[in-house]
Amino acid sequence: MIDKRIAKRIISLCAEDKFKNNPAFYLYDLVSVKKQLGYLEKFLPKNVSVYYAMKANPHKEVLRFLSEHKRCNGIEIASKGELDKALKYFNAENICFTGPGKTIYELKASLDSSIELINLESLTEARRINEIAESKCKVVDVLIRVNSNYCVHGATSTNMAGLSTKFGIEEDDLIGSIKIIQKEMPFIKIKGFHVFGASGIMDSDVLIDYTNSVLDLVSNVEKEVNIKAEIIDLGGGFGIDYTKKNQIFDLESYSSHLKESIDKLGYNDRKIILELGRYIVGECGYYCSEILDIKESKGKKYIIMSGGVNHLNRPNVTGENQPIEIIPRDEEQFPNIMNISGEIVDVCGPLCFAEDKLGKKIFIKSAKIGDILVVTKAGAYGCTGSPLDFLSHPHPEEYYETITEDE
Ligand SMILES: Cc1ncc(COP(=O)(O)O)c(C=O)c1O
Structure with a gap:
């Protein structure tokens, strides 16, 4: 289950004008990154250094946060581009x-x-x-x-x-x-x-x-x-x-x-x-996009999203589904058209090939057009591991959720 704090932020981001033109984004929760580093701090032997593998998620606020955390002792890079980013913070x-x-x-x-x-x-x-x-x-x-x-x-x-x-x-x-x-x-x-x-x-x-x-x-x-x-x-x-x-x-x-x-x-x-990489940031990411259509073809149901493997390629590459949740939205955009109620569906993107799927054979309790579909645990190898330019769709926005003092 997505916690209330994150769900609230997702709903508020979906209400912004930006979302109307580009209904897909990532949200990275720095509280989760802090939690993972806390486990590493608690258990790992002191002479073990943790280097963050930047390839998992090079978002600048993730890098900034890690560079300021005492349990992140360094960074592993894999290109000149990553070197330039690393040198800004490490x-x-x-x-x-x-x-x-x-x-x-x-x-x-x-x-x-x-x-x-x-x-x-x-x-x-x-x-x-x-x-x-x-x-x-x-x-x-x-x-x-x-x-x-x-x-x-x-x-x-x-x-x-x-x-x-x-x-x-x-x-x-x-x-x-x-x-x-x-x-x-x-x-x-x-x-x-x-x-x-x-x-x-x-x-x-x-x-x-x-x-x-x-x-x-x-x-x-x-x-x-x-x-x-x-x-x-x-x-x-x-x-x-x-x-x-x-x-x-x-x-x-x-x-x-x-x-x-x-x-x-x-x-x-x-x-x-x-x-x-994955252990530190995998849990922190939420990929959110809008359900644009729900279809049935030869007895099988499909949800069509505003973003697909161009934004989140990992499930397709690994053949492994990630957890999916629905955040319902109030407005019934197309009330008389197809809804989902306790069904197994494929969750597809807008691209021109059939393998463009964010999830296969996913059980969805309830969903309708206009709802927000959230793929969780999308913080590692998500945005950065995806062919963002394919078909020239807009790139997803990337937001982050900061840590308040009591977290
Ligand atoms: C050289 C190197 N180091 C570290 C990592 C991070 O691995 P993981 O995300 O499984 O921790 C990778 C991932 O591909 C890698 O290639």
Whole structure:
């Protein structure tokens, strides 16, 4: 259920003139972001740094809020555009740049800004960085991103390692690659490793096993080559429940196991990074649009919305519905035309292809044309993960709900 405070704000935004011309928007609730950071603050070991993965939601007020919160220790970026945004709110020494295919322009800009870390994705990239660093007479701190042989099973979203992938250096090539970098690239300093197993993990035991596998990998590498991993970046991956089953990622259990593993290996002097996106902002977002039409075709009902996958592509990409709620509006715009009452429907957008759906086989208790349909848990990979320009519809507005003193 959408809480009263948010429902009130949605209704008031829908009453604004802007909504008549562009009946679709996102609302981000900073209270929810604060709550998630509060959990991280309460449970995570103190030597674990939380870096926000900007790709989840780069809205400026989200960035501003995170940059001012003590449990957000830095930011992970994936492009020059994200670098520019990050530098507005975060110190360069708390920025790390990850992602395959960084251009020379992006690498130069990262060096010029003196960001903390570049996560290195291949030997080619290492050579490129070394050359740029040499030209600037700088030594660059990097983490080597590893495509570990360990595969996470049970992620609700994408696997990022443990299979054939474009990310990182293969675990089997790691020792050889380190030796090449150490011998041939004096302007690169290897500060540690980055291994990101998978996104959207709900079962904390799964993530604990993966984390232990990463820590083992690091300790084995240290035994084979003369290196100390001062920094170990475990990537993101804490899931949120997109179903209505109210499951939660057991952060307390994950944190206590992580602490145990850190203690066991004597890694308390290491900097451990978690690059979290979805867990921090996923719950904060509400995508709201207007029901423009309700139709029946060959025995099946469709709700047609003012925005579709052009505004929220995630359900279509992952095949996973997000929770949907209806906020009724008073005016019966077309009282004699079709309504929905306790039915299963597909929720569609206005685009020219049949897969343009915000949700498939959704049970709707009651809805009519003119009501507001709200997709909740749309704060991560929502607006930013969608093809906003397709068919030249207007982009959704993005609003945020601030925190009052007693929250
Ligand atoms: C390099 C990197 N770090 C962090 C994240 C954030 O992951 P999540 O939102 O699952 O926490 C991603 C997501 O794709 C990523 O690619």
